[in-house]
Amino acid sequence: MTTYDDRASLTDLTATVERVRSSVEGVIEGKPEVVRLSLTVLLAEGHLLIEDVPGVGKTMLAKALARSIDCSVRRIQFTPDLLPSDITGVSIWDQQRRDFEFKPGAIFAQIVIGDEINRASPKTQSALLESMEERQVTIDGQTYELPSPFMVVATQNPVEMEGTYPLPEAQRDRFMARVSVGYPSVEAELQMLDVHGGASPLEDLQPVAHAHDIVKLIDAVRGVHVAEPVRRYAVELVSATRSHPDLRLGASPRATLHLLRAAKAAAALSGREYALPDDVQALAVAVLAHRLLPTAQAQLNRRSSEQVVQEILQRTPVPSAPQQSGFGGLGRAGYGQPPRRLG
């Protein structure tokens, strides 16, 4: 791992990110944490799943993010009749060259907005699998690299809504984080009426960063230091999901990876050159919750996977010292055992 000691590019990073953020926040009002999470996922080379009821600005968020960055953007409206080839592309016979010619699909862009992704059939949803994880598309034995940066921002309605196909676990696992926008506050909604009443703010949105800026930023994020206790903490959190009685399926090792990458990005966003357990904690719900399958009993009890993750966070001690270093004796379990809770 390259050590990150280039302070200048860290300030660059924060400045660039700040620009993108204010640009996006000009469109999505009153939701700074959602915007921040989106940027975190972007810098951590992840994909974002925005899940919420219709009309709260999912697509708006995706578009604003895409527009603020000067890069290629494609938007796919997922519908029940969408075919996998519409996403990945097709090879068609070129009469003149007497050869198959590859027509790239919608996925060949730097930011792909997949709108209402759970309206497409599972077959089509699965077409995204390889591209999202390996950043490449293989058609007829031919592998095509996807551009960099590459980010899928998908929106979906909650699975309970009509006409939806729930995403398969493998698909969900490929999204780094799931975020829900939520209804705006009264003030934010009032302001939105003022701003959006005349024209769409998206129209006025100008790119504030270039794609290769983002690539550099991503490089910088890779260099963020993650100390052993933080890594251990992330692993402990994730493994706690695997043994939790309320969960049928825990989080995968990929989830651990995503959690740490996101934590690094969050640290970089805060202008820090090292990740903290705080970063892990702040991202744990967004990164882990959508991968977990609650048991039927937990569902009956209306326990959401978010609640489970929260509970795990409250239960897992934060490691305070590297296991094998000279800090031994200062506590096997961090800062001290919590007093027994009575209630």
Place this chain on the structure above:
Amino acid sequence: MSGRTRMALCAAAATLLTACALLPLVSPAGWLVQAAFLLAIQTGVGMAARRVPLARPLTVAVQALAALLLLTVVFAGRQAIAGVVPGPDAFRYFGDLLRAGGDDVSRYSIPAPLSDGIRLMLVGGVLVIGLAVDTVAVTFRSAAPAGLPLLALYSVAAGLSEGGADGLFFVLAAVGYLMLLLAEGRDRLSQWGRVFSGGPRAPGAEPSGAVAPVRTGRRIGAVALGIALVVPLALPAMDGGLLDTAGRGGGGGSGDGGTVSAVNPLVSLRDSLNVDEDREVLSLKTNSTDISSMYLRIVSLDRFDGTTWQPSKRSIEAVPDRFPTPSGLSPGIKRTEVETTIRAANWYAQNWLPMPYPPSRVDISGNWRYEPLGMTVVGDRRQTTRGMTYTVRSLDVQPTAKQLAEAPEAPEALQREYTELPDTLPAVVASTAREITKGAANHYEQAVKLQDYFTITGGFRYDTEVKVGTGRDAIANFLRDKEGFCVHFSFAMAAMARSLDIPTRVAVGFAPGTPQGGGKVTVGLKDAHAWPEVYFEGVGWTRFEPTPSRGSAPAYTEPESSDSTLPDPARPTQSASTGPSASASAGESCEQGGPAPCASESPAAAPAGGGDGPRWYPALAWALGGLAVLLIPSVPLLWRLRTRAVRLAGQGRTPSDVALHTLAVWRELTDTAWDFGIAPDDSQTPRRTAARIVRLGRLDPPAADAVHRVADAVEQVLYAPQPRPPAGLAEEVRRVRSDLASRAGRAARLRALLAPRSAVRVVWGLAERWALVRRRIAAARPTWTRPSAPGQRG
């Protein structure tokens, strides 16, 4: 049953159980039933008042009023207005009763008769304690401090019964208190909701087992109780553990080990009380013809330390079938064997067996041991004479004056041991002795002259009310004032005889009692007596009687030639006569020095701390005990101070030292916050912990900044690739601490200082070590177990 009801009942039960410790103090135990009844009413009133609900002070007032009314009805119904309302008359009557009760207490020995005064004191006392316990535990919902009134009650009982309070009573009191604590714990737990025991349970069914915390609590209670009972046994020189069996009787085994602890029967008599009635202590039936020489010896005091006489520590053994010939008794001396059957009163609890001297055989049941040198029989494992009937065969040795006069010198060792005198003995004792015995040719004549000096020629007067004083000059004072009673006479004569190199010791026991005809004799309290015994080689220990008007001078002390006419009327055979005039003086003894073995009165006529052995030993034990008592509660404080000093000490130079220091400082900061009530939470990151401390501690901005700086430093140390923690963190912690302290109340500050919460880490640390040890043991165990077929493993 609601929690409060249960607690009220437990409080009443605890009071009653503790009050049981008072049972041995008075003879009919009926008062307890009365007290229980009244206490039940008082508790009921309290429960009703709380149900209403009344304000807390009002509840207490109502209960107190109820108690007063109850006492009035029971004790002063005739003096009260309408039989219920206590008017001035009733209060005056209460005062009189209490005064009478006080007099009774000081007059009667234990167990005292249940006079109205004593009954009022007992019942009223139980009600007052019950009210205190009820108020603290139920009305103010704090069961733990309710132990104090209970302890007070128990201490009074234990103190009055002179250590006679049984282990049983302690267990009863402790069980009562634990019940109270348990009820409170349950009540508190139930306030959080339903108490779960974990496993599923049929609705309505009795809980199959106790709720886990309750079970733990019970175990802790049982263990603590066990420790309280057992530990005193193991502590050296602290006489009187609750189960003190071996303490006074010597080795617990049935073999021949052990020693008689040196217990001075006189000491426990010091506070014996004057008695109006001459209670019967022993009744004997003997075939002896000469009842006037039927002295019953309890023990012999052979060590004189200048102020008092004490028995030595001796080894004891099983009671032999037939006792050996008494030391020094040669075959040529005339003797007859007499058989005496003695029955001790039910209330008379003495550790030594009163027997005629020298005994040759004892038939008795119980745990009795034999001390060969003194030829005494000692109760082992709290064995006392209470209600015992036993038969003693003893020798009535009848030497002639000639035999005594011709007795050779005693063996060297014996001579040395029994003529030992402290240097502090005033010279006047020896000089007086020499003066009196001028012209005496041998020890026998010297002894007779001494006896005559006290009984006839010296002009001494028998008076139980004299104040000769205690201490070294007591004997000198006695010789000057010429007034005293048996203890003074016997002590003085023994000391003087020793000063003349005559081996002497002081016997304690009973003078011959009142013959009832047919060989029956009654020995009463007032027959308690002390007399010197002088050793003559060839005859053994020989009784002398220097006390005028008590006992009878032995025949051999009256040389055929001597003027035997004078003393005779002065020495009636019967001592403690039953006549009124004698009883007025005879019984009132025992005020000082070592009052007559009038003893017996204190049923446990026993042992107050063994004054034997090296002096510094008990003192050291007490000092250490006191130190421990002082130190143990301050352990948390001391631990905390030390930990703080260590954690905040120098920062170190190498990066790893700095890192360690930073972490220690952080630990100190969180612990400090913990001491002030902000419990640590493992699942919080340093940053959040800092925010939490600032929020909960309501710190002012500088202190809040200090907390955050320390947290930042910890983050750096723990998570940054190249930590650069700032210096001066220890100072930040001190600032935070002072700010926390300034915001906390006085009680919280005191608690943080004296009983810091974070001191529980010591316990955790120990628990962890213990767990480690157990794991190691468990890991080592498989090598011992029988190898089983692998297939059988799960």
